Amino acid sequence: MATHEIRDLSIIGAGPAGLFALFYAGMRGATAQILDALPQPGGQLAALYPEKLIFDVAGYPRVLAKDLVQSLTQQAGQFGQPIHLGQRVVGLEEADGVFTLVTETDRFPSRAVIIAAGIGAFSPRRLPQACAEPWYGKGIHDVVLEPKQFAGQHVTIIGGGDSAFDWAHQLEGVSRSITLVHRSDRFRAHQATVDAVMASAAAGRSAVHTFHELADVIAEDGRIAAIELKDIKAKTTKRIPCDVVLPMLGFVSDMGALLTWGLQVEKDEIHVTQTMETGRPGIWACGDVNTYPGKLKLIATGFAEACVAVNQAVHWVYPDKKVNPGHSSNLAVFGQKDD
Template structure:
């Protein structure tokens, strides 16, 4: 039995935009809240896959850059003392004596109710599968860019042909000493505007090439060997860091094992966002109901519904329709916002 101080009111699994807004609303309701996400930073797919892309379906913003939306959501939850656990994947969930036990890749967490906001599932990067890659991971081989400044003055290569790889190449160009991008096909898969900007930049482009070998001398990373696809030509690149952007895989396998009703790669929910397991709720792209529209704006609307009903589940005398947020913040704007 866990000590009571370790048991949270709400645990939100997923730190994308919808999960972050749920955390904000949980803060308004003064719920003791924890956020768990498998990625190394807040923001989910927006922050990881396309931070420089614009989003057009957020009410009140004709267009907003993905990274700016995430930054605003982080500011919105900043006044609340939520605990955040990153790079943790929930691997098991069981009910114990009136609360849930969440077992992750790093530890165990306890919560009276759980809200899943995991988008299309738990994200893991597609890794480089050549000798030595695993040993260099986190030192010279990277799958995430959480701080561009750590590449300042470095020779950096990015492997990948999609929008995210192009975005990182363009953003790192003014920071790194030299930036290269490697793609196995002759043409990139990114948006035309991004590809045009890439070709106009100082980024060195290697197509169609694949990474053939990691070059290590005396246990020191020196660079990579490239091999031209469908040919025998090879090139050596002197590097300090290699960023792999081959995309991500997502998994919903655990959800079925926990007894949740899953269909069409989503958790089935009721109108109050509850699942077939009392105390567990789902919001955003991971949930499904009749008439569901998969937009960020839809998830933003589902978040308060889930929070309110989760708190009512925890404490039945709690109102499911609390005061308007403007009333809850009245007289506290300067301090909280």
């Protein structure tokens, strides 16, 4: 198991709160690192809604979620602090004033910990059909990072929620064909998007199959060539051309080990004080993972909480450093006049 060099702060989670915490730690002159279970930074923004517009982040009249992640990652990266992706934290050890976060493969020691774990380490819900499993990553994709990769292809989307309808709508005109498949005729998506997709299907520009599910994957030359759909009411099957299947079945999230660390946890949320303290000295929590009276689960709130948590943690590690950071517009670390 690889053991990394000790840092002042370890931050669990590369969502907006964790990314801003990493930036802030660098600004305060602390060494820091992020650990995230996902293969990409951005938390819910990257995993759940990269193509959605966000309107309530200060300073941005509107911003695509994936573009906000890019800006946050760029801002966080300017001090050269590492973001370790694909590292799910499964354990915490504490000895001689050092916390060690343990993942399946590595150990990350630090002097303080900031938990910015959002709704937990989450992963897309997988298709239950065994025939789908071998094709994950080879024609079945549960995360869409770049819509253009599906240009000119027959795309089948499985699901009845916002992501399924958003992608059905957005891939129209990009893909060669769009087929939306759902097990019922009840949808959990924004009505305007449902209406748009249904209008497109009525006009023959796409297809919607309700009360259907995946029955089989037909391969040719090592790639998906078609799929079979089963009508779950009539018990009949039909074959449609298909290059790509996008299961949009939601996510399963798991707080896992974090709940066993002696923190005050209720309904998967960590109770914190107004200084983001968790009750366990040396550990702070910010963003969606924490709760307190008046808590708002918003990106903007997470940013402010990250500032509070980092300033407290920096003061804990270096008592001579003040809690109050001063103004970034004056700081020498940015080449400004430090006064």
